[in-house]
Amino acid sequence: MPTVSFGNHICQLQDGETVLDGLLRHGIPVAHACKAGSCGSCMLRAISGGIPESAQAGLKDSWRAQGCFLPCVCHPISDLTLAEPGVGARVDARIASVRLLSADVIRVHLAPEREFEYRPGQYLTLFASPTLARSYSIASLPSDGFMELHVRRTRNGLMSGWLFGEARPRDAVQLQGPLGDCFYTCGNEDQPLLLAGTGTGLAPLYGVLRDALSSGHRGPIMLFHGALGPEGLYLGDELRSLSSRYPNFTYTPTTDPIDRVVAAQVPKTTGYRAFLCGDPAVVQLLKRKIFLAGAAMREIHSDSFLPAIL
Amino acid sequence: MHNMSSPTSSLFEQIGGQPAVEAAVDNFYRRVLSDDTVSHFFDTVDLDRQRAKQKAFLTMAFGGPHNYSGKDMRTAHARLVVAGLNDAHFDAIVGHLGGTLAELGVAPELIAQVAAIAESTRADVLGR
Structure with missing residues (x-):
């Protein structure tokens, strides 16, 4: 079994063990969240040794070129020497404001201390400390001058607990990213857009929506936001006000199963571009139904919000 | 040198190569997922990964470059045979392949050639 060196630590992986599980088993602190190769929280860099391509899937080319990879999905093919992701991977930032949007969702504004390029709807990894990281979608536009995240309070959540209870303006954090391909691209301004999500899956959709509107998208834009109860349908006033300003934008909040609401209003999706975000089971169900209703798979962008696994 | 219309060009070239695979895969996968007699074999959580598998299968069936062996x-x-395939x-x-x-x-004569390639995998796919 391969040996992994990280700083002063050396650990021997067990059969079938990922690099992350090996490091954690040896008590080496590494920030992590989804443990599924998606959120980017545990990203490290290999100084020597062979990294399977699958452990670099979804990472930026410039990161891959530096040897960055996701240890939570890495079964190495040789001994590895690891380091932190390195200069340039993380950007210092400060909390600008934290405000309640509903009983259990807050709007966090961040001020990066140097340029952090992103497309609205992509996601970043927020580091509250070197070992506490979670990923969140970006709801703002670069022209807003701040970065906006929507954070739901989760039971015993370490990051959401900190953000809801203790975080104050000017607190220092770090940002890594962005990742993901759930964003608007210009070039087909008359195409109908279908945006659907549950809970804080609204955050990337809100970013995509405002990006499309400010880019002059002319085709219909339909936003469906699902929640278990009416209190989960946050940002309703802002979205209703956008729909009265832009005749091509319709906003449908619902507490019914969102896949049925979408299917009833958009029975045929041929030619549509779709963005689907939030609960993984709902995203997969919507994706399947929207594909079967005619949309091309490459026109369906999705982002499943995976829970943190401690 | 030979060109696309030359009678010596391969089946894969005559069908249209990789762009034809790309054009066919959504149509084929949608047919399969809409067919209740077989959809449960394809209905995994990850549609993108399943679609990539369908592309690999179509490339092979169209006579294109592939890495499949009978053992693969x-x-x-094998798991699907246990499940009743x-x-x-x-x-x-x-x-569904022919329908797509x-x-x-x-052209029908090309479809027949594709069907013959697919047919050649029957014993391996069904574990016989």
Whole structure:
């Protein structure tokens, strides 16, 4: 079994063990969240040794070129020497404001201390400390001058607990990213857009929506936001006000199963571009139904919000 | 040198190569997922990964470059054979393949060649 060196630590992986599980088993602190190769929280860099391509899937080319990879999905093919992701991977930032949007969702504004390029709807990894990281979608536009995240309070959540209870303006954090391909691209301004999500899956959709509107998208834009109860349908006033300003934008909040609401209003999706975000089971169900209703798979962008696994 | 219309060009070239695979895969996968007699074999959580598998299969069936061996086919489908995969399911898939190609306007004699390639995998796919 391969040996992994990280700083002063050396650990021997067990059969079938990922690099992350090996490091954690040896008590080496590494920030992590989804443990599924998606959120980017545990990203490290290999100084020597062979990294399977699958452990670099979804990472930026410039990161891959530096040897960055996701240890939570890495079964190495040789001994590895690891380091932190390195200069340039993380950007210092400060909390600008934290405000309640509903009983259990807050709007966090961040001020990066140097340029952090992103497309609205992509996601970043927020580091509250070197070992506490979670990923969140970006709801703002670069022209807003701040970065906006929507954070739901989760039971015993370490990051959401900190953000809801203790975080104050000017607190220092770090940002890594962005990742993901759930964003608007210009070039087909008359195409109908279908945006659907549950809970804080609204955050990337809100970013995509405002990006499309400010880019002059002319085709219909339909936003469906699902929640278990009416209190989960946050940002309703802002979205209703956008729909009265832009005749091509319709906003449908619902507490019914969102896949049925979408299917009833958009029975045929041929030619549509779709963005689907939030609960993984709902995203997969919507994706399947929207594909079967005619949309091309490459026109369906999705982002499943995976829970943190401690 | 030979060109696309030359009688010596390969089946894969005559069908239209990788762009034809790309054009066919959504149509084919949508047919399969809409067919209740076989959809449960394809209905995994990860649609993107499943679509990538369908592309690899279509590339092979169109006579294109592929890395499948009979052993791979056997191993990949063993779990499905245990779950009841049989000749009727295999026939349905070959039928959907033909339906997709017909809808895309591929000539019947080329469809017959594709069906023959798919047919050549039957014993391995069904673990016989």
